[in-house]
Amino acid sequence: MNLGLLFFEFFKIGLFAVGGGLATLPFLSKLAEKYPWFTSGDLANIIAVSESTPGPLGINMASYTGFTGAGILGGIVATFGIVLPSYLVILLIARILQKFNENRYVQTAFTGLRPAVVGLISAAVLSIMELSFLHPNATTILTLLNWKALVMFLLLALIRFRFQKAHPIILIGIGAVFGIVFGGF
Amino acid sequence: MKEYIDLFLTFAKIGGFTFGGGYAMLPMMQRELVEKKNWTTNEELLNYYAVGQCTPGIIAVNTATFVGYKRKGILGGAAATAGIVTPSVIIIILIASLLKNFAAYPIVQHAFSGIRIAVCATILVSIVNLWKKSVKKFSDYIFCIVAFLLSAFTPISPVWIVLLAGMGGIFTNPKKEEETK
Numbered sequence: 613m614n615l616g617l618l619f620f621e622f623f624k625i626g627l628f629a630v631g632g633g634l635a636t637l638p639f640l641s642k643l644a645e646k647y648p649w650f651t652s653g654d655l656a657n658i659i660a661v662s663e664s665t666p667g668p669l670g671i672n673m674a675s676y677t678g679f680t681g682a683g684i685l686g687g688i689v690a691t692f693g694i695v696l697p698s699y700l701v702i703l704l705i706a707r708i709l710q711k712f713n714e715n716r717y718v719q720t721a722f723t724g725l726r727p728a729v730v731g732l733i734s735a736a737v738l739s740i741m742e743l744s745f746l747h748p749n750a751t752t753i754l755t756l757l758n759w760k761a762l763v764m765f766l767l768l769a770l771i772r773f774r775f776q777k778a779h780p781i782i783l784i785g786i787g788a789v790f791g792i793v794f795g796g797f
Numbered sequence: 798m799k800e801y802i803d804l805f806l807t808f809a810k811i812g813g814f815t816f817g818g819g820y821a822m823l824p825m826m827q828r829e830l831v832e833k834k835n836w837t838t839n840e841e842l843l844n845y846y847a848v849g850q851c852t853p854g855i856i857a858v859n860t861a862t863f864v865g866y867k868r869k870g871i872l873g874g875a876a877a878t879a880g881i882v883t884p885s886v887i888i889i890i891l892i893a894s895l896l897k898n899f900a901a902y903p904i905v906q907h908a909f910s911g912i913r914i915a916v917c918a919t920i921l922v923s924i925v926n927l928w929k930k931s932v933k934k935f936s937d938y939i940f941c942i943v944a945f946l947l948s949a950f951t952p953i954s955p956v957w958i959v960l961l962a963g964m965g966g967i968f969t970n971p972k973k974e975e976e977t978k
Contacts, residue, residue, distance in 0.1 A: 628956045632819045632849075632856045634923060638948055638955045645952075656913040661892055663919060667812045667885030668819065670855035675889040687890045691882055698854020699878050702862040703871060705852065709863075713848055717967055722851060724966025725959065727937035730927045731944030732955055737920050739949070744913050761914055768918035773925075779816060780919040784912050791911020792904055 615689050618649070618682055622674055622693030631729045633670030636694070638732040640677055641739055649681030656740050660787075663780045670694065744797065761797040764790060800869055801876040807834060808861050808880030813888075819856045820846075830864060837864055857881060936969055 625639040637659075644652045658680070662672035671691060678690025705712045712718060745758050745765070764787075772783055791797060811829055815822045823846065830836045837845075842860070849859035858881055865877025899905045932941050940962055947953050 624956060627853050628959045630851075630853050630959060634920070634927075636855075637920075642954060653913075656916050657896075657909050659920070660909070660912045660916045661889070661896070663916070664816075665885070665888050665892060666814055666816050667888065668822070668855045668857040668881070671812075671858065671882050671885040672889050675886045676893055679890055679893045684890055684894075687886055687893070691886050695854070695858055695878060695882055698852060698859050699862050699874065701852050701854070702859050703866060703874060705848070706863060706866050709844065709848060713844075713851060718851055720970040721963040721966045723936070723970050724940050724962040724964070726931035727941040728944035728958060728962030728965075730924065730931050731941040731946075732948050732958060733920075733927070734924055734941075735945050735948035737917065737924065740913070741917050744910070744917060761910075764911070765914050765918055768915050769921055772918050772922045776922065776926075780915075781816070783915045783919055787911040787913070787915025787918075788908040789911070791907045791909065791914075794907075794911070796903075796907040797910040797914060 615682060615685065618678060618686055619689050619693040621647075622678065622690045623697055625674070626694040627697035629670070630725055633668055633673065634733055635729050636670045636673060638736040640673060641736040643677070647681070650677055652739055653743050654680060656743065659740075660784050664784055758797060760794065764797060801872060804865050804868060804873055804876040805880040805883075808865070808877045809883050811861075812857075812881040813884030822857045822860075826860065836868055940965065 621643060625636050629636040629639055640655060640658075641652065644650055644655055650658070655677075658673055658676045662669050662676060665672055671694070674690045674694040675687040679687035682689070744761050747756055747758055768783055768787060771786070772778075807829055811822060811825050815825045823842070826842060827839060831839050831842060842864075845860045845863040846856060848863070849856035852859055858878060861877040861881040862874045866874035869876070896905075928941075932938060944958050944962060947958050948955060
């Protein structure tokens, strides 16, 4: 495992993921395809743990994926890598704070970036959902879909929409209990 | 030196005791940084958040860098940044090492198969909220759908999609300056 490569990949994420922790997800999803550090299946577990523990989501996910790829040192290196670009950028713009936000190019760039980030995150979630909702070796449409998982998903999404203020850890707890009761999905 | 340690510990407390990051951290930051320490004002803090959204990286971390830099320059920024990430790194590595040992147990696997579905549900709701906030005009739909399609069905790295979307925004909004005047 090459720590330099790990650092470089997370540095790139830190430099290009705009819009907070969840915006790092599409990048992590591509990393899962590109390197053997962790799989898309691991990624769902990593999100669950990162949502259920204190600290910024993006940092938790970076520490976890780095750890999965290269152990304790990997977790530290990945976190350092993802933080360094924003640290440098903030130092650069701290003096011109107000001007930066009102800059015409910054503002107009974000009219494209904001909606694009929504699309990127959606695509990343879709690739995670495939693993839970589709059976890989199915022959017909009825067996292709994991109906049990789909019903569970709709139920949980409904609860989530109804109680938006509730902490995600509650939903994750419900998911875990149902998973154990039904013997897996 | 004492001030650097103070910066580190204060931000470590914020990082270690708030869940979710970003906006979930704002009330804790207000209490610790504005009310207790007087390091910044509520208005400044909201400005940092606004800039944090328009700069790469994780918003809570960007805010920590800002406050630390304002207090004690480059090293202050480093102390605050290190403070906010340290609890995460320690807690995550502990949990990840534990889970690694238990991952083979069927009950853990079953639990995680349910948890994965719950995660999809929590993120779906986040996406819907983001969508409501960021996708309103016709051009927003185009940016969102094109980014989705490129990311889902081509091997193009999100790096390029982000760069293209930013440039696209600049080129399709040439009148922005007059509007804001």
